Amino acid sequence: MASWIEKDNAYVWHPFTQMKTAPLPLEVVAAKDTCFYTATGEKYIDINSSWWVNVHGHGNEYIGKALSEQFSKIDHTIFADATHHKAIELAERVCQKLPETFQKVFFSDNGSTAVEVALKMIVQYWYNQGIHKPKILALDGAYHGDTFGAMSVGQRGGFNTPFEPYFFDVDFLDFPTAENEQLILENARLKMESGEVGCLIIEPLVQGSAGMRMYRAEWLDALVRLAHAFDVKVIFDEVMTGWGRTGKLFAMNHCEEVPDIVCLSKGLTGGTLPLGLTVATLEIYNAFLSDKKANALLHGHSFTGNSLACACACASLDLFEQQKTWDNVKRIEGWNQRLMGKLEKHPAIFNTRMTGTILAIELRQQEGTSYYSAIRDEIVAHFLENGIFIRPLGNVFFFNPPYCISDEELRQVEDVTMCFLEKIIEM
Ligand SMILES: *Cc1c(COP(=O)(O)O)cnc(C)c1O
Numbered sequence: 001m002a003s004w005i006e007k008d009n010a011y012v013w014h015p016f017t018q019m020k021t022a023p024l025p026l027e028v029v030a031a032k033d034t035c036f037y038t039a040t041g042e043k044y045i046d047i048n049s050s051w052w053v054n055v056h057g058h059g060n061e062y063i064g065k066a067l068s069e070q071f072s073k074i075d076h077t078i079f080a081d082a083t084h085h086k087a088i089e090l091a092e093r094v095c096q097k098l099p100e101t102f103q104k105v106f107f108s109d110n111g112s113t114a115v116e117v118a119l120k121m122i123v124q125y126w127y128n129q130g131i132h133k134p135k136i137l138a139l140d141g142a143y144h145g146d147t148f149g150a151m152s153v154g155q156r157g158g159f160n161t162p163f164e165p166y167f168f169d170v171d172f173l174d175f176p177t178a179e180n181e182q183l184i185l186e187n188a189r190l191k192m193e194s195g196e197v198g199c200l201i202i203e204p205l206v207q208g209s210a211g212m213r214m215y216r217a218e219w220l221d222a223l224v225r226l227a228h229a230f231d232v233k234v235i236f237d238e239v240m241t242g243w244g245r246t247g248k249l250f251a252m253n254h255c256e257e258v259p260d261i262v263c264l265s266k267g268l269t270g271g272t273l274p275l276g277l278t279v280a281t282l283e284i285y286n287a288f289l290s291d292k293k294a295n296a297l298l299h300g301h302s303f304t305g306n307s308l309a310c311a312c313a314c315a316s317l318d319l320f321e322q323q324k325t326w327d328n329v330k331r332i333e334g335w336n337q338r339l340m341g342k343l344e345k346h347p348a349i350f351n352t353r354m355t356g357t358i359l360a361i362e363l364r365q366q367e368g369t370s371y372y373s374a375i376r377d378e379i380v381a382h383f384l385e386n387g388i389f390i391r392p393l394g395n396v397f398f399f400n401p402p403y404c405i406s407d408e409e410l411r412q413v414e415d416v417t418m419c420f421l422e423k424i425i426e427m
Contacts, residue, residue, distance in 0.1 A: 004039065026389060031058035034405045036389055044389040045409055049402050051391075052208065054271030055243050056319050057404035063270045063315040070311035079107065079305035086310035093317050094277060097249060099258045104285040106278040106297070107305040111239035111265035112145025114276030115201070118235045118261045119149045120299055121280060122199040125233065125287045128295050133198030137191060137232070140172045143209030144201065144237050153201050155210065171197070173223075175207070176215045185222055192230035200227045201235040204251035204259075205355055208240040211396035212360035214353050217254040224257035233284070234259040239276075243267030244329050245400060247356030249320065260284055270316035271402075275309035328403040332357045335410050336399075339417075348421045350395075360398035361417070363424070379420065386416040 002010070005024055013019065026044065030037040034057055036044045049055065056063065070086060077084055091105035106117050119136070126133045136153060144150040151160050152167035160167075171191055174184050191197055204220055207213040227234050236259040241251035245267070248254060252262065261284060265276040288297050303309075319325050336359040343352045343361065350364040365375055376392045383390040383397075390397060399413060 026384075033057040033059070034402050034409055042387070044384070044387055045401070045405070045413065047383075047388050047390050047399050047401050047413060049267075049400055050271060051266075052240055052245075052400055053266040054402050055245075055267040056270045056316065056325070057402040060270055060272075060319070062319060063272055063312050066311045066315035067272065067308055070308055074307040076303065076306050076308070080300060084305070084307050084310075086307050086314055087305040090277075090310045090313050090317070093314065094264070094279060097317075098262065098279060099252070101258055101281045101283075102262065102279045103282045104280045106280065106299075107310075108276040108278065109301050109303055109306075110145075110274050110276050111237075111263065112147040112150045112276075113301060114239060114263035114265050114278045115144045115150045115153070115235075115237055116147055117276075117278040117297075117299060118237075118263050119153065119199070119201070121261060121278065121284055121297060122233045122235065124295075124297065125284050126198045128287045128290065131198075133196055133231075135191070135194075135197040135199075136168075136170045137188065137197055137200040137227075138170050138172055139202050139207070140175045141207050141210035141213060142172075142201070142203060142237075143207065144203075145239075175210075175213060176219050181216070181219050185219075185226060188223060188226055189230075192226065192232055195230070197227075197230065197232050199235065200224075200232050201237060204236045204238060204241055205246055205254060206241055206251065206358060209393065211362065211393045212353065212358055212398045214355050214360075221255050221257045224255070224259065228257070233261070235261045235263065237263045239263050239265045243316075244320065244325065244403065245355075245357055247329060247333050268316065269309050269312040270319065272312045272316075273306070273309040275306065275313055325403055328405075329357055331407075332401065332403065332405065332410070335407075335414075339414055343417075343421075346421055348424050357403065358398060358400045360396055363395040363397075365395050375424070378424070382420045382423065383416060386412075386419070388413060388416055 005027055027039040028036045029039050034045050036046055074084055094105055095102050108114055108117055138153040142154050144154050151163060153170050156164060173188055174180060176184050205214060205217060224234050236252055238250050242264050260281050262279045269275050288295055333356055336354040339359060340352045340354050343349055348363060349361060351362040353360050363375055375395050379392045379397050380390060
């Protein structure tokens with residue numbers, strides 16, 4: 001009889017994977033708290049929270065209870081002409097946690113669709129008013145998901161080259177660094193002065209897929225102020241930065257300015273079920289109210305507002321209302337700070353950076369930063385050998401663990417990291 005892995009190889013097409021050359025995937029048979037358990041009896045720390053989603057740890061019993069209770073009530077309902085209590089509860093509670101201008105929640109299934117919806121909201125916001133502001137601004141290096149609209153506002157080249165002819169036009173601003181912050185704001189102003197820019201989309205404070213690239217909240221505030229001065233609507237894609245990752249519930253809590261739309265997903269359900277939210281201000285929403293049906297937001301997905309996902313998200317919100325969660329976030333932040341200090345002058349490292357519970361280590365290397373860089377596979381192998389499951393982005397590896405990670409596990413991650421850095425100096 002074929003093994004599970006043989007059958008995986010026979011039938012499964014994995015995401016972001018060159019199926020011809022990729023090493024065999026880890027055969028996970030159980031996941032609990034910070035760890036994966038495999039068919040061969042090994043245990044691995046899931047240091048990147050299963051693609052950055054699993055904020056409370058695997059198999060969280062509180063969320064599990066909410067899920068099974070909800071299943072016994074409602075599995076799923078259509079969400080047009082029908083509604084249910086968990087979606088209503090979630091919408092109300094999410095609005096209460098965001099700045100008070102956020103008042104309307106649109107449900108979808110994942111981060112990419114949350115972004116698609118946000119873009120469509122703004123395009124139609126202008127359309128419904130008969131205002132011509134067709135241009136969209138995004139940040140160089142952006143990642144907003146893998147559907148066509150989301151790809152269009154993301155980094156060109158790399159992953160998306162075959163599809164580029166089909167993307168809509170987007171103007172990209174350079175990524176802000178200490179040297180060019182002011183210049184980029186000037187460029188942004190020049191673009192906005194045309195009056196044609198209707199939308200700015202940005203990952204606040206941390207660009208995830210670009211390699212956990214970080215920039216200052218003050219700069220983002222200046223950009224948002226500028227956008228609003230030229231009546232440009234602003235989308236914060238908080239799909240990755242939301243739910244405590246940056247040390248606060250949302251990255252925007254580090255800022256003074258407030259966007260017009262926020263996209264949420266990933267940690268929203270505690271990383272248990274797929275769900276996306278696009279939350280808008282009343283001003284955006286009001287532009288869709290009309291006696292004409294065609295002015296409505298005519299968008300939806302079969303699983304919009306899924307009741308099980310909403311129940312998990314409400315349970316996750318309960319956990320964010322517990323002090324323990326925030327104590328853990330602080331604890332990881334403290335560990336990041338200490339490890340960053342320790343690594344500061346390490347000869348193998350080009351740059352170490354952190355925001356909240358994210359610590360990124362960028363290795364020095366000749367080839368430059370690239371998703372395909374060879375050192376990536378060495379990082380993966382070294383960490384796997386030492387009981388840690390990691391997915392670096394090229395020569396950048398980073399830790400964004402479930403918040404329940406223990407001090408002992410953090411020490412293990414630190415030891416394995418130090419050992420790897422010594423190893424590559426010798427290479
Ligand atoms: C992961 C991610 C997305 C896409 O979310 P999916 O659920 O994978 O579709 C969008 N934006 C950001 C910032 C992300 O990190």
